[in-house]
Amino acid sequence: MKRILMLATGGTIASMESGHGLSPAITSEEILSHVPSVGELCQVEAVQLMNLDSTNVGPEHWLNIANAVRERYDSYDGFVITHGTDTMAYTAAALSYLIQDSPKPIVITGSQKSIALDDTDARRNLYDSFRYAVDRDSHDVSLVFDGRVILGTRARKERSKSFNAFSSVDYPERAVIRDGKLIRYLAPRPYAYGAEPVFYDRLEDRVLLLTLIPGMGAEALGLLKDRYQAVILQSFGVGGLPGGENGPLAQAMEEWLLAGKTIVMMTQVPYEGSDMSVYQVGQQVKERFQLMEAYNMTLEAAATKLMWVLGQTGDPREIRELFYRPVQFDVIQ
Template sequence: MNQENKRILMIATGGTIASKRSETGLKPLITSDELLSYVPDARHFCQADAIQVLNIDSTNIQPEHWLLIARTIEDHYNQYDGFVICHGTDTMAYTAAALSYLIQNSPKPIVITGAQKPIDLEITDAKTNLLDSLRFASCSRAHGVNLVFDGKVIAGTRAKKERTKSYNAFSSINFPYVAVIHDDHIIFYLDDKDHVTGPAVFYHHLDSKVALLKLIPSMDAGVLDYMAEHYDAVIIESFGVGGIPARETGDFHSAIERLVRSGKTLVMTTQVTNEGSNMSVYEIGKNIKQEFGLLEAYDMTLEAVVTKLMWILGQTQDPQMVRELLYRTINRDILYPV
């Protein structure tokens, strides 16, 4: 099929790109059809339809919304050649990662985009981002879940918002850009669609009982006990390459022992954005990892770890299967040699 004949479904969920000013601040009010009207040049390379599934600030995004978006794509998968999701930027990286696990092995491109400024402003990044996304979703060499923003194509599991105001808000963490888009040209750095075999696989369950504990000096380990009581999995963001505070009281050691013995899932990661964790480097991490067989995120982003655990625990509670699935590479999410 020629690029100009591609059928693309744009799915609107709200966010800054669809916002207008109100007395209480920016609020998503622009409809899906209105969004498309701002990018008339898209008619030159695709036939785009629009559907509105949400119109919310992305701060309010929940796992149920990820399931709704994935289900919408599944319901329309056979009718379209590609999909573009317009989304708020604040939780966009979480949504991109979640969709990477809910929709796997897709030969059709699924693109998430948004903007730092509303699309109805004279000076905005929204029109460029939306047009670039429609263009990428129309490309015969594109596949899988990716985030398109500021001319960069980022694997859905590798995106992180690192700037709150600038147009270059998102970076690809511990992984190269999939492609860049300049004017009407797409330059691929990773051109591997021929590796996608078989049909797309859709999943329909997530376990939202995943918690994050960000360590700070002086933290009481009782917080971990509370989390173990209320969640099925806990992610600990430690310092540097990873470790657990070793106090004379042994409070963190004891709390981790209780959590692991109770059958809950514990994953160690790092607060540092780039280069990932490796608990085997220092004694303070190596000993406790070996004692309890702790899982480790390595080079995965926090957004990927959170949503991957939700997806895994939505399929199985078996510890061995949890370990196997966490370390299985899905949409480029983990490369570290484990």
């Protein structure tokens, strides 16, 4: 039997009513006690890393989770991480960059309702996660939810209450799990015997997201320049900048770049990505400033990858090279 370690971090799956709303309170061992059938799949142990609402989970916690996996990597055949749904896609993406080329599966899951409730999705999601983790062809970081197995770099929460909360954006699901049976859509990545993952332990969290709306000025971009190392500008459609290459936003962007800061352009549209070369309002800006573009990356992947890249280097050439280097099919140009 394989040995799988469950790392509990809190979230709805572990929540109880506090008198002031739901709050994580159920321990890792209590979570496992609700799904005794997991014991038929593998030898399972549990560690309580934290017990947080995922709204409060950020870069510091991603590093802690990655380090917890690193310290125990040689002792287990795979890992299941229970997590709140609100920032689960960010954590899945972040771990995809912090733990690369892992021949062992690292599975993230959670639920829309507490595991203590009768009508919860938690028990199914947890069982499916262990079912995926014990399979010999499971590798790298994945998110398992509502019977879907999604690449860690391609997951996005699209529904706030429904059980089918997550989708795989612009890339096929890895697999589905139906009645305990694993059906793969994508061929597993081959790993040589004895292959080892690459762990990283640095993130630069001073990354700003600025979503443009029609008529928006450039003041905010200028005021925030000294507080952040990078900004992701979410523009419209396939990508363009209001005012073009000589407008106020372009001038504010030029100040960022002259200060040695990083700018990434991406679209607000959920699917199919950006292509700034299509329209003049995008092409001229990109050519003038040599901007980086997220193309069809998810926001979660673009933000956490930028944090990872800037944690490794401050050299503009290396930043560009690392940002465009595919990790788990996160970007397709």
